[in-house]
Amino acid sequence: MSRIATTFAALKARGRTALIPYVTAGFPYADITPELMQAMVAGGADVIELGVPFSDPSADGPVIQKAGDKALAQGIGMPEVLEMVRAFRTQDQSTPVVLMGYANPIERYDQKHRRQDGQNAFVVDAAGAGVDGLVVVDYPPEECADFAAELRKHGLDLIFLLAPTSTDARIEQVARIASGYVYYVSLKGVTGAGTLDTGAVEAMLPRIRRHVSLPVGVGFGIRDAATARTIGKVADAVVIGTKIIQLIDLQPRDQVGDVAQNFLREIRTALDS
Numbered sequence: 001m002s003r004i005a006t007t008f009a010a011l012k013a014r015g016r017t018a019l020i021p022y023v024t025a026g027f028p029y030a031d032i033t034p035e036l037m038q039a040m041v042a043g044g045a046d047v048i049e050l051g052v053p054f055s056d057p058s059a060d061g062p063v064i065q066k067a068g069d070k071a072l073a074q075g076i077g078m079p080e081v082l083e084m085v086r087a088f089r090t091q092d093q094s095t096p097v098v099l100m101g102y103a104n105p106i107e108r109y110d111q112k113h114r115r116q117d118g119q120n121a122f123v124v125d126a127a128g129a130g131v132d133g134l135v136v137v138d139y140p141p142e143e144c145a146d147f148a149a150e151l152r153k154h155g156l157d158l159i160f161l162l163a164p165t166s167t168d169a170r171i172e173q174v175a176r177i178a179s180g181y182v183y184y185v186s187l188k189g190v191t192g193a194g195t196l197d198t199g200a201v202e203a204m205l206p207r208i209r210r211h212v213s214l215p216v217g218v219g220f221g222i223r224d225a226a227t228a229r230t231i232g233k234v235a236d237a238v239v240i241g242t243k244i245i246q247l248i249d250l251q252p253r254d255q256v257g258d259v260a261q262n263f264l265r266e267i268r269t270a271l272d273s
Helices: 003-014 033-042 062-073 078-089 103-112 121-129 145-153 168-177 198-209 225-232 242-248 253-272
Strands: 018-024 048-051 097-101 133-136 157-159 182-185 216-219 237-240
Touching (some): 003 018, 018 033, 018 216, 018 253, 048 062, 048 078, 062 242, 078 097, 225 253, 237 253
Parallel strands (some): 018 237, 048 097, 097 133, 133 157
């Protein structure tokens, strides 16, 4: 059983909703990410989504785009991201880490680090670093069955996005290939855009669960404890990214971890209340 499956099973047994924070690797300081990840776990994070900086992030709003641009300017690419996960694993062997990003950095890594045995270099190295899963925004389910199978051979989960516009046919496609959990994007738009319609989320989740047996996380638009509590009543996980990026931006280095930890502690308390 993967670290992600183990984590969700333990949370379900305790009647708890998973808290999944997102941060961009290498933001706001190039060397802070492993330390920041530890602080988020101390604040109540159950799974960490780590954004891989990319120059053309089609699903990201301006806040996360800016974070990615800063990380790229500081020299953060896929090799550095994997090294951050390795560093985190020296302190934490249990919290799942999911890389969230786009196809280009993955495929570029595989090209540059091609293996003589024919295996996917990225998959092998990600597994070796301690990565547990991937969200690849521009890998649709009908085009990546082989990649999903390769990930599963190495103990990694491929996590797919679903949206308010997803048809039953698309949800069924995702259900056939996905593992770990599925990520319901609650807004029509990019990260940080619009106001979350909690009623619409509550109506959509039963439709997803008719096809998907995996846990369902909800993200895009969750910014505070009250919204997290409402979504947490119907979802298996809440995902928060843009608000964390806003809070840690421009913080002195020695305050970044505390700011993220204190915010997540508020969310964790709300989810458990």
